[in-house]
Amino acid sequence: MSGLENPRRRQLLQTSVVAGGLAASGALLSVRCLAANRAAINMQLGWVPGGNQVGEVVARRLGYYEQEGIDFRIQAGGPNIDGVAIVASGRGEVGQISSSPSVMLAVSEGLPVKCFAVGLQQHPYAFFSLKKTPIRSPQDMIGKRIGIQATGLVLLKALMVRHRIAENQVNIVPIGADMTPLLSGRVDAVTGWQTNVSALKALGADRVDLSLWDSGVRLYALPYYAHTSTLRNHPEVLQRFLRATARGWLYANKNRDQAVDLLLKDYPSLNRVDERASIDSLMGYAFNKDSGTQGWGTMDPAVWQEQISLYAQLGQFRARPPKLEDVMTLDILQATKSSRLMV
Structure with a gap:
């Protein structure tokens, strides 16, 4: 996985969103149109699924999403799939991308997406x-x-x-x-x-x-983002999704051998020895002193503002730099804090 998704895709995104405007209403309706108290969450990735999804795999395999009334599916990304465009056009309820700058760059282009949690507390x-x-x-x-x-x-x-x-x-x-x-x-x-x-x-x-982090460039990895309409109209669905996802990551952290076994059931082409070694490294980034007090998935607005200011200094925003409140929100995290803490 590279540091950032291909920035050349950004110039195609606004066209994709306009073309998908009608699709957005259909995707958001999918949150409401299942049976009572149930919702569909398609999590669109920017890459082919693998070890970085161990928490979600565990949560699905152990029934945590089911218990929250979530019909959860991981949608694969890849070189020719722009996950941000898919979520921004309403064809996916939640997205995950490798690096936090991709979210703020998309927002600066006028795309209606916003980050509500992060998978890793520091970028590896x-x-x-x-x-x-x-x-x-x-x-x-x-x-x-x-x-x-x-x-x-x-x-x-x-x-x-x-x-x-x-x-x-x-x-x-x-x-x-x-x-x-x-x-x-x-x-x-x-x-x-x-x-x-x-x-x-x-x-x-x-x-x-x-x-990179220790060198003073503080980015987040594996940020979760959603369409702004989903955040505005269906916050309770995202809260349920985040509670279940946090449980999956917390369980995987404490039960790493079993977590890798469950991961290989979904993705049998992965190498067990490599994934078992990788999960130890991964969990060191997913859990730290901040997650210990604020819960898995937490994020700091000051870190986000650092990124916005640095990328503005580098001339990375073709339009004006986005406002912090347009890039990220703590609302879903604050509503789920007790469920995301390690117990």
């Missing part, structure tokens, strides 16, 4: 180097060759702005998603998610990590 995006040429701090990047995917370029630039590193001080090398350029010596660092155990195995014990 990092720069990976080897001990022979370690990059342990942003200043270590000066004079180095940094391999980067197109979708992650803005994250590198954000880090450089934070640490006042000029672009001509770093050799930026466009690469793909694998670790080969680092292992072959073509670059001094590559990027990826620290939770992607299967990809990182190739680097072995010589791996050196530089976390």
Whole structure:
């Protein structure tokens, strides 16, 4: 999974939303049109489902959604599927995307979506180097060759702005998603998610990590978002969804072996050894001191405002920067706090 969804898709979104305007009313009606006290939630992803959905898989397999009256389905994304456009046009009740900036960029383009919770308290995006040429701090990047995917370029630039590193001080090398350029010596660092155990195995014990979050670029990962009409007209449905989802993540955190077993029942092509190692890393990002006091899924408006201000500084908004209250809401979190706390 890359740092951000392809930003070129953003220019297609407004057209998609207009074309899907009538579909929006139909999708929102689906929240109301099941049997009494029941609702449909289609969670649209921006990628092919896998280990990042372990909490939802556990919640569905253990009947938590059923107990909340939710008919829950995960809808796969992929390279040619724009999940934000689907939710913004009303063809999905809830969406999840890899990184929080994708939500605020969509909102800045006038799309009617808003984040109401986040799956991971810190983004696991990092720069990976080897001990022979370690990059342990942003200043270590000066004079180095940094391999980067197109979708992650803005994250590198954000880090450089934070640490006042000029672009001509770093050799930026466009690469793909694998670790080969680092292992072959073509670059001094590559990027990826620290939770992607299967990809990182190739680097072995010589791996050196530089976390984006620890470098001062604080983003959220796996944000949950919904159409603003759903948030306005059906908050109780989103509350039920979030209660069940939180229970799934809390259970998965305490019962990791069983959680991986349930995950493989839904996605048998996954490698159990890799997923068992990955869940340990994943839960370290899903649960921290903030989730300990505020519950799984919590988020801080100050972190969101940091992102908006930083992306405005980088010139990432083609339109005006969005307002904080248009990007995120704490309403669903506040209504479900007791259900999201670890017990």
